[in-house]
Amino acid sequence: MSLPTHIWINGKIFPTKEARVSPLDHGFLVGDGVFETLVARDGKPFTAIRHWKRLLASCEAMGIAAPDFEQFIAAIRELMDANGMFDARIRVTVTSGDGPLGSDRGHETPTMTVVASALKSWPPTETAVTVAWTRNERGALTGIKSTSYGENVRALADAKARGAGEAILANTRGELCEGTGTNIFVVHDNMVKTPPLESGCLAGVTRALVIEACQQAGIVVREETMPLSILENCQEAFLTSSTRDVHPLAAINGRKLPGETSAMTRRVSQAFHDFIAGKDDP
Numbered sequence: 001m002s003l004p005t006h007i008w009i010n011g012k013i014f015p016t017k018e019a020r021v022s023p024l025d026h027g028f029l030v031g032d033g034v035f036e037t038l039v040a041r042d043g044k045p046f047t048a049i050r051h052w053k054r055l056l057a058s059c060e061a062m063g064i065a066a067p068d069f070e071q072f073i074a075a076i077r078e079l080m081d082a083n084g085m086f087d088a089r090i091r092v093t094v095t096s097g098d099g100p101l102g103s104d105r106g107h108e109t110p111t112m113t114v115v116a117s118a119l120k121s122w123p124p125t126e127t128a129v130t131v132a133w134t135r136n137e138r139g140a141l142t143g144i145k146s147t148s149y150g151e152n153v154r155a156l157a158d159a160k161a162r163g164a165g166e167a168i169l170a171n172t173r174g175e176l177c178e179g180t181g182t183n184i185f186v187v188h189d190n191m192v193k194t195p196p197l198e199s200g201c202l203a204g205v206t207r208a209l210v211i212e213a214c215q216q217a218g219i220v221v222r223e224e225t226m227p228l229s230i231l232e233n234c235q236e237a238f239l240t241s242s243t244r245d246v247h248p249l250a251a252i253n254g255r256k257l258p259g260e261t262s263a264m265t266r267r268v269s270q271a272f273h274d275f276i277a278g279k280d281d282p
Helices: 026-030 048-062 069-083 150-161 205-217 228-232 263-276
Strands: 006-009 012-015 033-041 088-095 111-117 126-135 166-171 176-179 183-188 191-194 221-223 236-241 245-252
Touching: 006 069, 012 069, 026 088, 033 048, 048 069, 048 088, 048 205, 069 088, 069 111, 126 150, 126 176, 126 236, 150 166, 166 228, 176 183, 176 228, 183 205, 183 228, 183 263, 191 205, 205 221, 205 236, 205 245, 205 263, 236 263, 245 263
Parallel strands: 126 166, 126 245, 191 221
Antiparallel strands: 006 012, 006 111, 033 088, 088 111, 166 176, 183 191, 183 236, 236 245
16 A cells, blocks of 8 residues: 555645654544544545534544534645645545543643655455444444544454455344445335434435435435345345445345446436535535
C-alpha cells in the first residue's frame, strides 16, 4: 500500500515519515477517540457536513472537545492539497489526547489527525458471512464511531479466513444489526428493509442517504427489527458505506443471491446516484 506524502496533525502538515503522535495518547493506549471516514471526488469532500455532524455527536457522547466545521473542512482541504489528491478516502480522528496508562483521562487537549489515501476499487459484488460475536445494542459505545475497533478487526479477519469480504453481526437479541464497516439492507417480501438504529447499528451517512433517496424515488423502505435468520430467505441484500455506496451481495454464508442482477438493488442504486447528483453536500 502506497502511503500519502503528508499527514495533518493538530493544525500542521507533516511529511508522513516525520508525522508523530505521542505514545501516551489515549487514542493509542485505550482507544479513547472517535473518527469519520469520508470520500472526496474531483477535489470535493462528499457529505462533509453530515460527517462533521456525526463526528460532533460522537465527540459529545464521549466527552471529547470537537473541532468546528471550519477547522474540519479546512484540514481536509489542506491535506488534499499537500498530497496533490483529487479523489481520496479521508479519515479524521479525534482522541482525548495524552493520558495515564489506565482508563482515567489526563487533562491535555485533544489530538486531531487527518489522513488521506487513494480510493479503493471494490469488486462489482461482495460476499458476506455471519459471525458468532454480537453487537451490544445497550453498550457505552453504541452508535458512536469509536476508534475502539478491535471487535470489527476480529470479525472481519474471521470472514476473510472463510473466503468472504464482510462479516455480518447480530445484536445480543439475535436481531440483524450491521457489518464491520457497513450497514446492511435486505429485500424481503419485495420490500427494502434495514435494521433500525435501536438494533445497535451505526447511523451510517450512506444508509441515511439511501433511505432518503428511496423515499424520493417512491421506493418503499422500512427500518424494521428483523431476526438474523432473515438472511436465510431474503431475496436480495446489499451493503452501504461511504466508500462502497450501494454494494450488492452475491452470497451470504454461501447462499447465492442475484448480485449484479438484483432488480430492486439496482433500482435503489440508481435512486441513490440520482439523489446525490449535482449536489455539493447532500
